[in-house]
Amino acid sequence: MTQHSTKQITLVGHGWPDLxxxxxxxxxxxxxxxxxxxxxxxxxxxxxxxxxxxxGVVVPFFMSDGYFTQKVRDIAGDAIVTQPVGVSPLMDSVxxxxxxxxxxxxxxxxxxxxxxxxxxxxxLRHVERLRERGRDVRAGxxxxxPGLDEAIHDVSGGVTILPYFVAPGPHTLEDVPEMAKRARPxxxxxxxxxxxxxxxxxxxxxxxxxxESLGS
Numbered sequence: 001m002t003q004h005s006t007k008q009i010t011l012v013g014h015g016w017p018d019l020x021x022x023x024x025x026x027x028x029x030x031x032x033x034x035x036x037x038x039x040x041x042x043x044x045x046x047x048x049x050x051x052x053x054x055x056g057v058v059v060p061f062f063m064s065d066g067y068f069t070q071k072v073r074d075i076a077g078d079a080i081v082t083q084p085v086g087v088s089p090l091m092d093s094v095x096x097x098x099x100x101x102x103x104x105x106x107x108x109x110x111x112x113x114x115x116x117x118x119x120x121x122x123x124l125r126h127v128e129r130l131r132e133r134g135r136d137v138r139a140g141x142x143x144x145x146p147g148l149d150e151a152i153h154d155v156s157g158g159v160t161i162l163p164y165f166v167a168p169g170p171h172t173l174e175d176v177p178e179m180a181k182r183a184r185p186x187x188x189x190x191x192x193x194x195x196x197x198x199x200x201x202x203x204x205x206x207x208x209x210x211x212e213s214l215g216s
Contacts, residue, residue, distance in 0.1 A: 007055075007056035007057050007214070008056030009033070009038055009056060009057050009058075009059065009210060010040070010041050010054040010056065010057070010059070010079070011026050011041070011043070012026075012043050012044065012058055012060055012061060013025070013026035013042070013044050013045070013061040013166060014045055014046055014068055014166065014167075014169075015045055015047030016046075016047065016169040016170075019168070019169060024167065025061070025166055025167050025198055025202070026044070026061045026166070029061070029200075029202060029203055029206060030042040032200065032203055033207075038207075039056075041054075045068060045071060051072065051075055053077040054076060054077070054079045055078075055079060056079060057080045057081075057082065057213055057214065058072060058076045058080065058081045059209055059210065060072045060081065060084040060085070061084070061085050061197070062084040062166065063084070063110070063123075063164050063166060063197065064084065064087065064110070064111070064120070064121065064122045064123070065087050065118045065122070066113065066116040066118055067115060067119065069084045081213075082209035082212070085166075085197070085202060085205055086164065086166075088205045088208065088209060091196075092126070093201070094196060094199050094202060094205070095108075095126055095162070098194075098196060098199065099135075099160075099162065099193075102160045104136065104157050104158040104159065105137070105158065105159045105160070106130070106137040106138075106161075106162060107138055107140045107148065107151050107152055107160070107161045108123045108137065108138075108162050109140050109141070109148050109161050109164060110122070110139065110140075110141050110144075110165075111142055111143055111144075111165070111171060112143050112144025112145075113143045113144055114144060119144070120139070120141060120144055122164065123141070126164070127139045140179070142171060148180060149179045149183040150183075152180060152184065152190075153183040157189065158191065159180075159184075159190050159191070160190075160191045160193060161180065161191065161192050162193045162196065163176055163193065163195045164196050165195045165197060166197030167198070169195075172195045176192065
């Protein structure tokens with residue numbers, strides 16, 4: 001990953017105050033990119049340091065182009081704001097790697113919200129793409145329909161759940177398992193994968209978004 005600009009880069013995430021720094025994907029990605037020579041800071045909407053605008057390029061570290069991504073745009077001022085990480089077509093390979101060797105029914109767990117239709121689009125795009133390749137995959141949301149419990153209630157065999165979330169925060173570690181329990185109280189046959197945002201290959205997507213926004 002070659003640096004194409006000396007502009008300041010700011011990665012902006014939701015924020016998880018109870019998450020240790022070494023488990024925070026936004027802080028970790030910023031650190032890895034700094035090690036490669038990029039000028040990168042991290043900021044958040046819900047934890048310190050709080051994002052209150054920036055110069056240069058802002059990368060929304062979100063999995064959808066929904067409410068919080070729009071909030072980043074509203075705060076960013078004159079900065080260049082890229083597309084959010086999770087909507088990049090390069091996420092295809094990240095999802096594919098996460099699902100290597102997985103058999104049976106797959107559920108992509110997303111947030112979703114009826115308040116912002118686009119919040120579900122990235123999950124639905126991956127579901128459609130994987131179905132076209134013959135995978136048994138469906139979407140399940142924690143704040144939209146179909147709910148995660150609805151997505152798995154009629155599955156007779158094993159289920160693998162891939163959280164399409166940035167971090168191992170409350171949604172991934174609490175909401176997703178709790179909703180799965182509504183369909184399978186003992187979670188029998190249910191396998192939970194790690195939040196997709198933890199993949200270090202996301203760094204390449206961040207760089208691609210920056211270069212694209214700068215016309216590099």
